[in-house]
Amino acid sequence: DTGVSQNPRHKITKRGQNVTFRCDPISEHNRLYWYRQTLGQGPEFLTYFQNEAQLEKSRLLSDRFSAERPKGSFSTLEIQRTEQGDSAMYLCASSPPGTGVGGYTFGSGTRLTVV
Amino acid sequence: QKEVEQDPGPLSVPEGAIVSLNCTYSNSAFQYFMWYRQYSRKGPELLMYTYSSGNKEDGRFTAQVDKSSKYISLFIRDSQPSDSATYLCAMASTGANNLFFGTGTRLTVIP
Numbered sequence: 610d611t612g613v614s615q616n617p618r619h620k621i622t623k624r625g626q627n628v629t630f631r632c633d634p635i636s637e638h639n640r641l642y643w644y645r646q647t648l649g650q651g652p653e654f655l656t657y658f659q660n661e662a663q664l665e666k667s668r669l670l671s672d673r674f675s676a677e678r679p680k681g682s683f684s685t686l687e688i689q690r691t692e693q694g695d696s697a698m699y700l701c702a703s704s705p706p707g708t709g710v711g712g713y714t715f716g717s718g719t720r721l722t723v724v
Numbered sequence: 725q726k727e728v729e730q731d732p733g734p735l736s737v738p739e740g741a742i743v744s745l746n747c748t749y750s751n752s753a754f755q756y757f758m759w760y761r762q763y764s765r766k767g768p769e770l771l772m773y774t775y776s777s778g779n780k781e782d783g784r785f786t787a788q789v790d791k792s793s794k795y796i797s798l799f800i801r802d803s804q805p806s807d808s809a810t811y812l813c814a815m816a817s818t819g820a821n822n823l824f825f826g827t828g829t830r831l832t833v834i835p
Contacts, residue, residue, distance in 0.1 A: 613767070642822070649732065651812050651825030652768065665821055700767050710756050710816040710823055715767030 611635060613716035615701050621722045622691055629687045630719045634703030641684050642713070643676055645669065646698040658684060691723045727751050730813055730826025739835050743800040747813035747826045750794065754815040754824075757789050759798045762810045762828065771811075772798065803833045 614633040622628050634641050639660050644652035655674070657665040660681040670676070673691075678684040688695055699719045704712035730747045737743055745759075755776055760768035772787040774780050774796075780787045786799040796815075800807055810830045814823040 640821070649827065651728075651730075651814070651827050652823070653825070654822035657821045667822070702767075710820065711758065711770075711773045713770065713823070715769070717765070717767045720765075 613701055613703050613714050615699075615716040615719050617719055618717065619720045619722070621724060624693060624723055625690055627687065627689045628691055628721060629685055630699055630701075630721075632684045632686070632701030632703075632716060634683070634701070635705075635714055636682075638703035638705050638714070639681065640704045640706070640712075641678055642702045642704075643684070643686050644700040644702065644715075646700055646718070647696075652700055655686075688721075691721075693723050696721055696723045725750060727824050728813060728815055728826045731829055732827050734830040734832060736832045736834060737803055739803060739805060739833055741803050741833075743798075743803050743807070743831060743833075745798040745800075745811050745813075745829050745831070747796050747815075748794055749796075749815055749824075751815070751817070751824070752791075752794070753817040755818045756816040757787070757796050758814040758816075758823070759785075759787055760812040760814060760825075761807075762812055764809075768812055768814075803831075805833045805835050808832045 641658040643655040646652040658678040702713045702715045759772040762768045777791045784801045788797045810828040812828045813826040
């Protein structure tokens with residue numbers, strides 16, 4: 610598989626529960642990004658990893674959100690105490706060294722519904 | 725004011741038509757300009773990537789950047805039903821690691 614893989618594809622949770630999403634980037638890609646996309650809007654940047662280091666976080670990433678990339682390969686995004694406003698598509702992207710913003714490959718996303 | 729503005733449409737055209745999609749932006753530091761295509765329930769797919777001003781052509785697609793007007797365009801010639809999707813513009817500054825996206829324009833090409 611040469612694409613960015615995200616699991617699960619769809620998650621329905623009750624308000625207040627914790628959820629965790631996983632992203633497996635393309636194997637040779639050292640950069641990994643998380644974005645959030647709400648209905649009718651474009652993706653919004655959440656956070657960026659280079660290898661295992663989290664180098665950038667958006668103001669959108671409140672203290673209920675945490676992202677990790679422990680061995681520089683797959684990444685997880687956890688949302689604690691989910692709220693209805695967290696309902697969105699969570700997109701992961703990766704890029705190889707030296708390509709910058711022009712080298713993104715996005716996954717198909719995890720759609721979160723908070724009821 | 726959002727950094728990137730894009731008319732959400734929807735836009736419906738007959739097969740074979742020329743489609744024009746546009747975005748405006750306010751941040752003069754943007755140097756990298758991209759167009760993505762997003763099918764329903766899928767992630768965005770990069771179509772065109774341009775640095776600074778000018779035109780770029782790839783098959784039926786042409787991207788134009790006018791930095792003096794802070795305006796970018798994507799033209800699709802001989803549109804096909806398979807072009808039906810949401811088209812997102814995206815931009816970034818030099819050295820940045822994140823993209824700023826427009827809201828997307830939903831396009832339907834009618835056979």
